[in-house]
Amino acid sequence: MAIKFSTSSEQSIKRRTIDYVLLAAVALLAMVGFLIVVSAVSGLSFGGEVVKKHLIALPLGALAFLFGWLFNYQIYNEQYKALYAMVLALLIGVLVFGIVSRGSNSWFRVGFLSMQPAEFCRIATILIAAAFLANHHKTIKEFKTLLYIGLIVLPIFALIMKQPDFSSIVVTAPALLVLLYAAGVNTFYFALIFAFALTAGIFPILWTFISMNPASIESSKILYLVWQLSHSWVYITGFCLIILALCWFVWWGLRQFRLYVPVIFLFIMAGIILAGFFTGLLVDKQIKPYQRKRVEAFLAPKSDPKGAGYNVLQAQIAMGSGGVLGKGFFSGTQSRLGFVPERHTDFILAVLGEEAGLLGTLGVLGLYIIVLWRIALIAALASDRYGYLVCCGIFGIFLTYMIINFGMLIGILPVAGIPLPLISYGGSNLVASMWAFGVVESVYKRRLTVIA
């Protein structure tokens, strides 16, 4: 099954310079977002300030949208090196001049407004990566292109991690993957990346699970081996040898069926798996206690309803008690009485679910789907490779936001502490998102301009 992207004459002839469907969906989301933020913070001591800042952010967002839309997006392509330098300068600047809030050094303060440069850097990262891919499209199938992309984003990620702002990476990394996929990177490399991510992710999760249930090692031999892998060098060495042997065995087995796979592929696979394993080991040693708590809460949300699992459970109670029609704006008892944590940012959907009910949550989900659909459509209409790639990258960003926010709320993903663009309170995020939509509209506006 494939979706046909209409690039028919009708679309091309119309001299429309803006996609009203996308604009309307975005405007509606921003409106709903404003309403629900106002409702969520009413009764909070700092509620007035939040509403005020949101009211300032909205016109700023509109400006950012206009900026993105009116400027030719191809400037980002031409000047991507300058953009890259700006991003690095911003991120270094925030580490030097920024202010520390809630344990992370990620804010610039200008007057009484504060700005989070990481929000803009997310979009910029996509613009830079798209530019690099557009310029190197002939070697897109080669491994070195992938390597270069990795080398380009690594400093950005490293600086963001320094803040630390783990959630920024949680959004940007999957978006980059979407971009690479859309750019046509070899599927094999994706297999490698997934193998890497899987091994890097599965081992810390298993170790966390074992530390939660120490009795499980006695009952299961496999878990006992996994547990040994977390600290015993003997077992780790054995594991490496087994993986290598396994790869050789697979290569040899395939040869018996006259399938001649270059031996290098298998060793790359083995290397990736081992690299993933060691990354996992590193992550397990470096992970912050609160982050481990979140993983634990995700693995067993009911085990400690007053502790780490409390937040998700309370958010679900709030949503569930809202029912189909909701309790009405300004009348959600659960969020109002403080049972829903971070109710105007990370858990805004819970407030929406309680006050606007199923209609509200499905409505926002639907609007998000419309936004994503239009972005994909504009990607198909783009006049050049760069426009296409930029749209795909931005598509990836908002897809990730949507999945993480809804997924966390319905309990299929751990809590990541990420706001939902246009709905949650967060000025920088709103402005950056509006800029991104402006860029998409800019691609739409210039869909007929043919550049050699």
Next chain:
Amino acid sequence: MKKTKQFFNPKRLSRLLIATYIVAIIIGLRLIDIQFISHRKYTEAAEQNRTQIIYQTAPRGRILTEDGKVLAGNQAAFSLYYIPAAEPTAQEYLNTLSGDIAKYLDAPQAEILAKLKSAIKSGKATMLAGNISPKKIFSFAELQVYYSGLYVVEETKRYYPNGAFLAHLLGYMGTMDNAFWRKKGNTLDYRLNSKIGKSGIEKHFEKELKGRDGGLILEVDYMGRVKQKISDAKWRAGADIFTTINYDVQKAAEDGIKKSLTGRGAVVALNPRNGAVLAMVSSPDFDPNIFSPYSDYALALPKKIPEYNLAIQGLYPPASTFKVITALAAYETGRLNPREETTCNGKIYMNGREFKCWHRHGEHIDFMEGMAQSCDVYFYELGIKAGASHIEKMQRLFRFGRQTGIDLPGEKSGNIYGPSKRARNKTYWFGGDTLNLSIGQGELLLTPIQMANFAATLANKGKIWRPYYIDHITDYAGKNIFTEQPKLVAEVKLKPGAFELVNAALKGVVDNATGRGAKVNGIDVYGKTGTAQNPHGDDHGWFMAFAARPGQEPDLALAVFVEFGKGGAGAAAPIAREIIKAYYGLNKGKKNGN
């Protein structure tokens, strides 16, 4: 016209979009699950989240006598709560407030201050004191005006207006144990500090007596801080239990036992027509009020109380009252000639052993005289004539050694005695045993309620009723929810004239012989004394009797037992007399005269 763009990868873009739709559908379905399908579950959780209830204990159902005298009722009791304000509270304010409260509560001020502070710190409504007596409540009502945040909640507590009256049957209240909490913690709105019936009727009819608690429902935030008052739910009282107890009879019985030689013993009075318990006394007793005192700062509760209910759990040899069984056994086998006489020399020899009579009665002792004087020698001889096996069979007919079936826990079944019982225990039966058996000594054991039921069976000529003590139960609206039906357990069928003969002898006992102490003018009283030999101290006194207005069927059967009372005639019979007088309303004049 279609232009093909080389850079455009439609396959991958469409796959991305399809993946997005699939994810959205999964999210949507889960949202429908949470917000539509499981809506009710989450709504309940949300309500539980946001409400705190200050409970008001409902008045417990009353326990009354058959004619409506309250045996167990309720007294107003008050609980004092402190609901902290949202804004901070000054230290001086707390000091004066805690000082005032402490003064009226007779509690240490530091303790009250600590409670206030923890209430403010947590922001939760906190109980400062429970079970405050109404005398003090006016002071608190005054404080409530001066100080904001104080809240007086009206509750009730158990009260037994007659003190120790009928204590064993009524039972007492106490805090629940773990087993009860596990079983009932989530039903009938019990809370950890709820009081429950711990024995007697209070325990047995806990479900009926317990009403539905009311409460003040408060809205609280996620820290449990009070935000606002939502509603006030009124309690519903428990069901009233009407017992078959006759107040006057019970009173006479209690007074009688208390005034007796040792003050220890038991009385059971039954209506022989249906088995209704008119009085049940066991002494020593206790005052159940000590378990529901006012104020949490009262004295420590006593650990041990005389809970042992002698009336259904005390086992004693029936002694001479058993001679009725011997007589019936002899009559049933055709070996009793009422006119046959014997001579009592004060003793009789059997296999070289001497068996004494309690008195040397001399010549011309016939059946009437033997019963009236309770002559052991006459019954030794009658027992030999009847045969031990027949005496044992007669015991079984009267269901000795089996529970009467009264609906009370812990009833003892007693012990029958005879050759076949011996054979079952693989020992021998000797001639001397027959003699012991005929006068009710030996291994034979009866509870006072069995004795009373025996008297009732004689009174109604063979019907054995199951004793019962609940007449009916009415719910909070006055609707009858339960009425006890008398139950005929068995009927003793004997040769014609057997009961008439024995009852005539029993009347003779009271009219002019050993049972004279129970004689009441104008009432036909039938009775038999008994003096149970006690190797450990003074003998126990028995008196079993039944009574009727002249020309009517008997309507009162009773057994009086006085522990260490030395004898049935001296200790037990006068108590029976007072009980009979009380039952027929013959002691009123005397009372007024005092």
